[in-house]
Amino acid sequence: MLAHLAVWFFFGYVIHMxxxxxxxxxxxxxxxxxxxxxxAQGSLIVFVTMLFVFAWQQDxxxxxxxxxxxx
Amino acid sequence: xxxTRQTTAEFSKSLGRLYGIYTGGFVGFIxxxxxxxxxxxxxxxxxxxxxxxxxxIYAIIGIATRTAEVSEYYVAGRRVPAFYNGMATGxxxxxxxxxxxxxxxxxxxxxxxxxxxxGWTGGFVLVSILVGPYLRKFGAYTxxxxxxxxxxxxxxxxxxxxxxxxxxxxYVTAQIFGTGIxxxxxxxxxxxxxxxxxxxxxxxxxxxxxxxxxxxxxxxQYIVLIVAYLxxxxxxxxxxxxxxxxxxxxxxxxxxxxxxxxxxVKDGLAILCTKESCPPGTLRPHIQPFMNYTALNFFGIIFCxxxxxxxxxxxxxRYFTTPSVREARQSVAWSLLFIFLLYFSAPAYxxxxxxxxxxxxxxxxxxxxxxxxxxxGELGLIQICGKNAPNLDAVxxxxxxxxxxxGVLRFQDFVINTDVIxxxxxxxxxxxxxISGLVAxxxxxxxxxxxxxxxxxxxNALSHDIYYKMIQPLRRAGRSTxxxxxxxxxxxxxxxxxxxxxxxxIEMRWWVLGLGLVPMLVIAPFWFGMNDVTKRLTVARxxxxxxxxxxxxxxxxxxxxxxxxxxxxxxLAMAGNFPAITMGIWWKRTTTTAAICGIIAGWxxxxxxxxxxxxFPQFGVxxxxxxxxxxxxxxxxxxxxxxxxxxxxxxxQWPALATNPLANRVGWFDLNNINxxxxxxxxxxxVIWVVSLVTKPPSAEMMAFVDEIRKPRGKTVLEEKTA
Numbered sequence: 063m064l065a066h067l068a069v070w071f072f073f074g075y076v077i078h079m080x081x082x083x084x085x086x087x088x089x090x091x092x093x094x095x096x097x098x099x100x101x102a103q104g105s106l107i108v109f110v111t112m113l114f115v116f117a118w119q120q121d122x123x124x125x126x127x128x129x130x131x132x133x
Numbered sequence: 134x135x136x137t138r139q140t141t142a143e144f145s146k147s148l149g150r151l152y153g154i155y156t157g158g159f160v161g162f163i164x165x166x167x168x169x170x171x172x173x174x175x176x177x178x179x180x181x182x183x184x185x186x187x188x189x190i191y192a193i194i195g196i197a198t199r200t201a202e203v204s205e206y207y208v209a210g211r212r213v214p215a216f217y218n219g220m221a222t223g224x225x226x227x228x229x230x231x232x233x234x235x236x237x238x239x240x241x242x243x244x245x246x247x248x249x250x251x252g253w254t255g256g257f258v259l260v261s262i263l264v265g266p267y268l269r270k271f272g273a274y275t276x277x278x279x280x281x282x283x284x285x286x287x288x289x290x291x292x293x294x295x296x297x298x299x300x301x302x303x304y305v306t307a308q309i310f311g312t313g314i315x316x317x318x319x320x321x322x323x324x325x326x327x328x329x330x331x332x333x334x335x336x337x338x339x340x341x342x343x344x345x346x347x348x349x350x351x352x353x354q355y356i357v358l359i360v361a362y363l364x365x366x367x368x369x370x371x372x373x374x375x376x377x378x379x380x381x382x383x384x385x386x387x388x389x390x391x392x393x394x395x396x397x398v399k400d401g402l403a404i405l406c407t408k409e410s411c412p413p414g415t416l417r418p419h420i421q422p423f424m425n426y427t428a429l430n431f432f433g434i435i436f437c438x439x440x441x442x443x444x445x446x447x448x449x450x451r452y453f454t455t456p457s458v459r460e461a462r463q464s465v466a467w468s469l470l471f472i473f474l475l476y477f478s479a480p481a482y483x484x485x486x487x488x489x490x491x492x493x494x495x496x497x498x499x500x501x502x503x504x505x506x507x508x509x510g511e512l513g514l515i516q517i518c519g520k521n522a523p524n525l526d527a528v529x530x531x532x533x534x535x536x537x538x539x540g541v542l543r544f545q546d547f548v549i550n551t552d553v554i555x556x557x558x559x560x561x562x563x564x565x566x567x568i569s570g571l572v573a574x575x576x577x578x579x580x581x582x583x584x585x586x587x588x589x590x591x592x593n594a595l596s597h598d599i600y601y602k603m604i605q606p607l608r609r610a611g612r613s614t615x616x617x618x619x620x621x622x623x624x625x626x627x628x629x630x631x632x633x634x635x636x637x638x639i640e641m642r643w644w645v646l647g648l649g650l651v652p653m654l655v656i657a658p659f660w661f662g663m664n665d666v667t668k669r670l671t672v673a674r675x676x677x678x679x680x681x682x683x684x685x686x687x688x689x690x691x692x693x694x695x696x697x698x699x700x701x702x703x704x705l706a707m708a709g710n711f712p713a714i715t716m717g718i719w720w721k722r723t724t725t726t727a728a729i730c731g732i733i734a735g736w737x738x739x740x741x742x743x744x745x746x747x748x749f750p751q752f753g754v755x756x757x758x759x760x761x762x763x764x765x766x767x768x769x770x771x772x773x774x775x776x777x778x779x780x781x782x783x784x785x786q787w788p789a790l791a792t793n794p795l796a797n798r799v800g801w802f803d804l805n806n807i808n809x810x811x812x813x814x815x816x817x818x819x820v821i822w823v824v825s826l827v828t829k830p831p832s833a834e835m836m837a838f839v840d841e842i843r844k845p846r847g848k849t850v851l852e853e854k855t856a
Contacts (some may be wrong), residue, residue, distance in 0.1 A: 063262055074255045074439065075432060081244075081422050091807055094384035098420050100220055101247040102480045103380065106254050110473050113466035129844035 066116050073105040145214045151507070152217075154191075156356050162186060163360075164455045167567045176566045181317035181569035187357060187578065191571035194339040194350045199341035202665055206673065207274040207344030207593055208453045213348055219467025221348045226253075226357035228304070228473055228583035229311025232358060232477070232576050234696040236497035237539040237551035239483035243419035245426045246483070248434040250476050254469060255435070256442025256745070261465035264443050265452040267842045268719045269461040274451065275590070276446040276710070277598045283717040283835070285725040287603050292596045292732045296709035297446045299740075302684060304445075304702040307586040308686040309335075309681075312580045314552060318512065319573045330405040331577070332685045335584045340674050343593075345483045347585045348454060355471065361575020362475055362482070365559050365568055368484045372562075383481035386488050390419050403544035416544055419487065427763065433808035434700070439812060441703025444710040458845035465758055487559045490547070492563060499529055505560040505592050519544070531723045551696070586826035591680050596673035605665075652678055701743055707811025709736035716821050718843075721836040727824035735817025742800070742809040751784055759799045771798045 077100055078085075084097030094102070166179055204210050213221070231253070239246035273279045277293030312331030317324040363379075373386075394416060397403040403416040406424065417424045423431060442448060451468075452461045471513035494502075502517075502525065509515045510522030517533040518538070532538045532546065551555070556576060559568040604615055627644050627649075652675050663671065712731050716723045745753040753759035756775055761770035778784055800806060829834075 066258070066262060070255060074251060074435060078432070078435075080253070085420065085422075094387060095420055097243055097422070098387065099384070100381075101244065101251060103477050105251060106473050106477055108465070109254050109258055110469050113469050114463075115264045116258075116261060117462040117466050118460075119496060120462060124459075124845055 073108045143595045183574045187574045188334045195346045198346040205345045209345040213454045218464040220355045221351035222468035223471030224351040224582035225586040229580040230699040232579035236479045236482045237554040242425045244422045252435045252438025256439035257469040259443040278637045284728045287417045300706040301587045307698040308310040308580045308584040351582045354582040357578040358575040379481045386484040430805045435753045437810040441707040445707040447586045480507040516548040592677035612801045704810030707810035708739035712817030724825045724828045731817045731821035734820045735813040739809040739813030746806040
């Protein structure tokens with residue numbers, strides 16, 4: 063859980079604090095300035111993936127501890 | 134627990150078939166309209182067809198799913214599979230603010246607008262990890278239900294209802310306002326009437342079937358809105374670059390915009406905003422960060438929108454409808470995926486829009502201005518050369534009045550209302566009208582779905598929490614007194630606050646009271662024959678009607694821009710609900726007194742900040758130590774406070790109107806009032822923590838229940854308690 067919150071915090075805030083520096087790089091093929099891209103799409107993709115991973119991991123933990131619901 | 138007639142898997146499959154047919158039908162309808170447009174059917178008719186066809190579908194679904202069972206009405210019987218629940222949540226989430234307001238804001242603010250995008254997606258991480266699944270295990274019908282149980286009784290419940298109603302009401306008014314704009318443009322009706330037309334659409338669905346109807350309709354609305362949003366930009370992307378995936382080509386669009394911006398400045402058609410001078414009307418480069426918000430306010434918005442997501446009752450309620458805790462978690466993931474589809478297209482939409490404006494509108498001669506601009510100009514939503522643009526002659530006159538005007542449209546000459554950008558982009562790009570109609574249908578779907586969810590949250594809180602849990606248990610005498618007092622307060626307020634004439638020589642206040650009485654008179658003959666369950670549902674439905682009417686009336690007065698109002702709702706929810714809910718779930722030691730103090734303190738300061746900076750800035754400056762907010766680019770104050778305060782015209786304006794130079798421009802720590810949650814939430818946490826430690830800890834029974842909430846297995850806590 064804490065790991066997920068840390069990832070959330072990083073992609074939600076920390077990475078955007080470096081937007082000026084990141085903007086100097088351009089994403090290949092898509093041609094976005096990198097800082098802009100992270101705010102517009104990059105972080106969002108991370109969030110969505112994270113949620114699916116979290117649901118799956120938490121379910122696994124619940125099953126290990128015998129507190130998961132019956133299917 | 135309600136018995137399921139089929140397993141979830143079979144149910145999902147039949148849902149898939151049903152919605153598959155629906156989607157096919159919708160696509161067929163769009164093609165039909167495209168064909169008849171080519172055959173010469175006038176635009177007005179096409180607009181009507183789109184609006185009424187989609188409204189009819191929603192109404193049909195609403196009627197087909199009507200219910201008389203309490204658990205169906207409040208939580209759709211807890212049978213909605215995660216995938217479909219995710220879609221419904223997506224529609225519930227994407228309101229007029231997301232669909233219309235956000236792309237518009239991104240158009241105007243460029244990079245800084247992405248704060249809203251990040252905030253409104255990242256919040257779901259908090260929902261899934263910290264709040265949603267636990268509330269589902271708890272088994273409540275509403276969020277105040279949880280507060281009442283965890284914090285010993287009806288005072289906490291009552292506070293929860295106040296926060297809920299306050300936030301949801303602001304939010305729903307913004308939606309109905311958006312509905313009004315769309316309907317008035319595409320149906321050619323007067324705005325005030327359009328608002329009420331939209332209302333009928335909303336009510337048909339929510340009133341009959343409650344959460345059940347709303348959920349299934351929202352899924353239908355999601356399909357409409359995502360198609361409507363993606364089609365224009367897929368077409369634009371294919372036209373310009375030959376690749377139909379706008380989310381990828383949009384990088385190229387940004388490069389093209391930057392190039393065009395530099396060209397405009399070079400040609401003298403625009404003035405660049407710089408550190409020395411940045412008045413309104415200057416060009417701010419699209420990708421440049423922190424030109425419109427300071428860094429503090431940018432990150433503040435991200436934070437408030439994220440935490441607000443995890444605090445808004447109508448969203449949290451959406452996870453009460455899944456069959457299990459596991460599915461609740463999965464449902465959050467699906468919700469975000471569906472939301473993501475729109476949110477990662479919105480900046481693309483804004484960018485394509487901007488490029489079209491910079492190529493097709495700015496720099497063109499005045500005589501080349503295309504006619505569709507004037508339809509919006511008539512509504513006051515487009516201004517050219519400083520004045521509304523209802524027709525070509527007015528425009529030419531206005532521009533001639535500006536000294537040395539070059540006869541072509543410059544950047545600073547063209548002002549378009551934020552809320553209009555999404556709706557007008559198909560026209561800006563010269564696409565056939567069927568696309569505009571489609572976008573209108575999408576915007577309506579977005580507004581209606583959210584309005585339904587919000588109204589339901591309000592009406593359910595009032596009927597379940599206030600009426601069923603607080604009033605009905607009282608003995609008859611007590612009950613009559615309480616209801617009597619409430620009615621007296623309402624009637625008194627209407628009489629006091631509604632001076633002014635109405636129609637046919639009868640004053641407005643009597644009209645309102647008279648019309649308000651009608652639903653009650655209709656129900657009265659049936660009331661005493663009803664059993665308790667029917668009574669509960671009837672109360673819920675009547676309250677829904679009243680709240681919706683109030684909201685529509687408020688929306689018809691055109692309060693403010695959609696995004697700001699929604700932002701306020703989020704901050705207020707965050708300050709009032711988040712500390713109490715999270716600490717209730719994660720810290721067993723949290724006591725009732727602490728939670729009550731925390732909600733009052735957090736919400737209180739947020740509300741104070743909002744109301745003072747918007748309506749009583751003079752008070753804020755004189756007694757509360759507020760100062761002017763700063764321009765993010767130049768660092769100078771936005772307004773000269775001393776000069777304004779010396780001017781009696783502004784000094785004596787209580788409450789301050791929107792035109793007052795101080796309104797929304799003063800505060801503490803250069804904090805925009807949308808971010809008032811930054812003050813309220815930490816205060817809430819602090820108060821709850823401190824007060825918990827000095828008051829008696831909760832009973833062992835309560836602590837055991839908190840442990841129980843954290844385990845998915847087993848019956849819901851609430852049911853166990855009443856078993």
